[in-house]
Amino acid sequence: MSAPQSFSKSDVSIGIDIGAPADAAPLAIDPARLQRQELLRLEREIAARHTGGGMWGYSVAALGGFALWVALFPLTMMGIIPLWIGFVASTVLATGGYVTSHEAMHSNIARKGDPLRWLNELVGQVSTIPLIFPFSMARMMHLQHHYHCNDPERDPDYPDAAPSAWKAIVKTWLNRQPRNGGSIHHYKKILAELDSPASRRAQRDTALLQLAAMAIFFATAWSGHALAVAAVWWLPRHIALSYIRFYLSWAPHHPRTGQGRYGNTKVFKSNLGHVMSMCMETHIIHHLYPSIPNHRTRAAYYEMREILAARGVDVSAL
Template identity: 60%
Template sequence: MNDRADVTETQFDFDLGPADVATEAEDRAIPLGEDAGLDRYARVELLKEEREIAARFHGGPMWGYVAAAFGGFALWVALFPLTMFGVVHPLITLAVSTFLTTAGYVTCHEAMHGNIAQRGDKNFWMNKWVGEVSLLPIAVPFSMGRITHLEHHKHCNDPLKDPDYTDEAPNMLAAWYKTWWNRQPRVDGTINRYKTVCEELDTEESRLALKQTLLLQMFYLATLFTMAWSGYAIAAAVCWWLPRQLGLSWIRFFLSWAPHHPREGHTGRYDQAYIFKSKVGHFWSMCMETHLIHHLYPGIPNHRTRQAYFALKPILEKRGVDCSAL
C-alpha cells in the first residue's frame, strides 16, 4: 500500500539548508579538530549519506499492519461473548487479550505517522481506521493518541512539553511502578498528562480529541459496569480491564521508558532515544531496541527499524551514538 521511499512532512524529516548548518553543528559529530568549517562539511556529508541509506527502508507493503489491526480487533471483540458463555477459559482470554491490546499500539503507531498510506494516496483514510480499532482496547481514541505522540516527537525529552516525560524513572523497577502510578486519578501522568497537553494546544483537533476521549472512557466504564452487573464480572476483567492495565504498563515501559532513559538534557537529534538490548528480545519489546531509528526517520516502518539500524550503524557511530548494545 505504501511504496514511497521519500520522507514526508508528517515524518519530521528536514532539509539541511545553509540556515540549518549552525543548528546541526550543535549535535555530536566525529572529532575533527578546531576547524569549524571542516566540521560542518563533515556533518553535511554524513547526513547526506545517512539519508541515502535510510531511504532504502522507507515504504514497502503495509497490508500486514492493516490485517493485524482489523483481525486483532475482530478477535478481541469475539473474546467477550466466547468468555461470557464459557467457550474460552478466562486465563486464555486474559493472555490473548493482553497480547492484542499491546500489539494494537504497534499498528496504531504506524497509522499515527501516516505510514499505512501516505498523504495524497487514495487509501490515506485507512490510517485513521487502523488507528481507531488498534487503540480501542486501551480506551484511547486515535485523535488523542496521534496528537500526543506527535507532540512527543516535536518536543522529545523536554520536561515541560514532552507528554511522555512523566514516565521517566531512575531505574527499571521504578519505571514499572510508574507505569501503574501514572494512571491513578489526579496524577499528572499518561492520560491525565495527555488531556493537559490537548487543553494547552487548544486547537479544533485537540478539543475534538478531548471530547472523544471522554465519550470513549465513559463507554469503557459503562461496558465494565454493565457486564459486572449482569453477572459477568470475571469476563469483564479478563476481556478488557486487566488486559488494558497490563498492556498499558508494557507499552509505557518499552515504548516510553526503556528507549528514552535517561531523558534529562537529551534533546539532540542523535540522543533523543538509545540503542539497547532487551532481555525479552526485539519482538517482545515491540521492536524498541532500535527506537532511535524511528526518531530519526519516523517513515521507516517499525518492522524495518532493526534492519535499518545495522545499515546505518557506521554513520551513527561517527555521529557519536553509543551502538555498543547491538
C-alpha cells in the first residue's frame, strides 16, 4: 500500500497566493483536515472491500454445532463416547458459538428487512444456549460495549479490567460470582439505567434460560448422570466464558484507558495465534467497522495498517 497522501499549503490554497500579505484572507480549508478526510476515504474504501459476501459458513457452523452439542448428552450418557471427548467437544462448541452469535449481534448474517433475517436471529439464539447466556442479553450488552467502550460506568465489560493476563483469567471466574463489583451487578446497573422494553425482555430471557438450565442439571443428576451434565455443559460453559472474556474483553482493551475511535482498542500479538485468539489480534478493525466479518478483520487490518499508523494507532505488534 502506498503511503497516505499528504497535502502542502499550496495544494489547498484554492487560488490564494501563499506569499500574499499578512492581512490576506485565511485559507478556506485546513490542510490537516484535508489529510484526515483523505485518510478516512481510503480507510472506508478498504472496509467496503471486506464487507458483505457469503456468510453461510457462520450459519452452518452455528446450527450444525448446536445439533452436535445437543447430541453429546445422549452420546455420553449412553456410553457411546467417553466423557472426556464430550467435554472437549462441548468446550470447543460453546466457545465457538460466541463467534457465530457475535456476527448475528451485528446483523452481519442478514440485516433487518432482509428475507433471511430469521436466520440471523436463529443463529444468534442457538449459539449462546451452551453459555446459558440468552442472545437478547448478549446482543444488548455487546452493543452497549461498543457505544461506551472503556467507560467504567457504562461499558458492560469494564469489570474484566485487570493489571496482568493471569489476574485477568482469575477475574473472569470471580466476576461470575454473586458479589458486588462483578459482571452480574454491573449488568443489572446498566439494565436499570436503560429501563426499556428490550432491557426488560433481556432480563426475562436470562431468568428463563437459567431456570431451564438448572432444571436440566438437577434432573440429569437425579437420574444418575451428574458427571455427564457436568462434563458436557457445566464445566465447558465456565471454561468457554473465561476464554471468551479473556480474548474478547481483556486482551484487546487492556489497560482500558484508551478513548476515541482509534484508541479504545489495540493491536496485540497472541501467544496462541490469530485463530485461537478468536481473531481478536486485529479487534480494532471490528470496532472501526463492525460490519466486516470476524474472519476478514486480519486481511482488512493489513490493508489498513499504514492508515491506522497515520491516525496514531500503535501497529508495532503486528
